Amino acid sequence: MFENLKPLPDDPILGLMVAYNADPNPNKIDLGVGVYKDEDGKTTIMDAVKKAEKVRWEQEDTKTYVGIPGEAAYNDAMHELILGKGHAALKDGRVKGAQTPGGCGALSMAAGFLKRANENTTVWVSTPTWANHIPLIGTVGLAIKEYAYFDQANSAVDFDAMMSDLQKVPAGDVVLIHGACHNPTGADLNNDQWDAVTDLAEKNGFTPMIDLAYQGFGKGLEPDAYGARLMAERLPEVVIAASCSKNFGLYRERTGELMIIGRNAEQTNISASQAYSVIRSNYSMPPAHGGALVRIILEDADLRANWEAELKGMCGRINDLRTLFRDKMNDRGHDFSFIAKQNGMFSFLGISKEQVHRLRDEYGIYIVDSSRVNVAGINSKNIDYLADAIASVLLQTSVN
Secondary structure: OHHHOOOOOOOHHHHHHHHHHHOOOOOOEEOOOOOOOOOOOOOOOOHHHHHHHHHHHHHOOOOOOOOOOOOHHHHHHHHHHHHOOOOHHHHOOOEEEEEEEHHHHHHHHHHHHHHHHOOOOEEEEEEOOOOOHHHHHHOOOOEEEEEEOEEOOOOEEOHHHHHHHHOOOOOOOEEEEEOOOOOOOOOOOOHHHHHHHHHHHHHHOOEEEEEEOOOOOOOOOOHHHHHHHHHHHHOOOEEEEEEOOOOOOOHHHOEEEEEEEOOOHHHHHHHHHHHHHHHHOOOOOOOOHHHHHHHHHHHOHHHHHHHHHHHHHHHHHHHHHHHHHHHHHHHOOOOOOHHHHOOOOEEEOOOOHHHHHHHHHHHOEEOOOOOEEEHHHOOOOOHHHHHHHHHHHHHHHHHO
16 A cells, blocks of 8 residues: 555755755855754753753663653643743642643644644634644644734734734634744744733633743743743633753753643643543653753752753853844845844744755755744854855845
């Protein structure tokens, strides 16, 4: 029966990785793959993680299963990290969670849970959104619609258009919102806009699902959680899918968290039982290692301080790179001021697919066709080459 299968194209981002690795250009730059890189272009292991691994090695005394929800202490630590210690939803017993195989696992299990809650629900996603959102959600059979989000002309959130679309979302539908560092645009809601979306959700009765993959990479751990904390406090139902890939650097450990916030403790417990059933029928139980490292770091005062300082430095470096890139392009006569106003690792350059391909073919600069760049792939050694290449492509296009 296998002879009936047809080949599928490579994932566009992973395909870029293969092409980049095969490129002999000594000046090549990878701005496609979404991992944090340091000044030397390396994705190193965070110091706090290395220290936590030593503690883990010394303390671990079994390899038995961790259970469907994963390690309880990890879940508790993640809930406090995301919502803040003493949050009303935590005090009222309205939060249940599960350790998942990465943020992808959290999103996939959330979709399965939502399908059980209401098989006819529609999930609304931003235009644009992370490329894997629709496959992860659509695989379980949920309907998907899009709401306006990004103003290409001004490289900013088109909030009026967004609210106009969200006004149409009926009670019982789900709205997927990026908690911070919108991927792929880098354009985030401000606090007033979060307030307005929360007001609308409260009025019209739709359920937010917040994808919080980059807490700490935008404006900091606390500011990046503003929207999630607000909605969890004010709304009767919220789903949160979080990832430890970026802020703990645990990419290959696949460490995430699914949080379900219900109207009251009883409803939340019922909802959690359904979510755990979905998990059981998929991967049964999560891998333990990454969650244990996160729990060790968050429970140990010294390790947590070490981790927070390192994360703050990574966030600051990304913001500095945004400013540097803006200045370098300004020096070359091009206004990229929007880059410095955005958050997180990603931004659209706002150039055409043809220009993206010219950067790749002529200069060895690898960018997703949408013009999304990983800002963390820029450093002091490649910034001038990058700025010169973009300026050259823009000039040649304008001349032609």
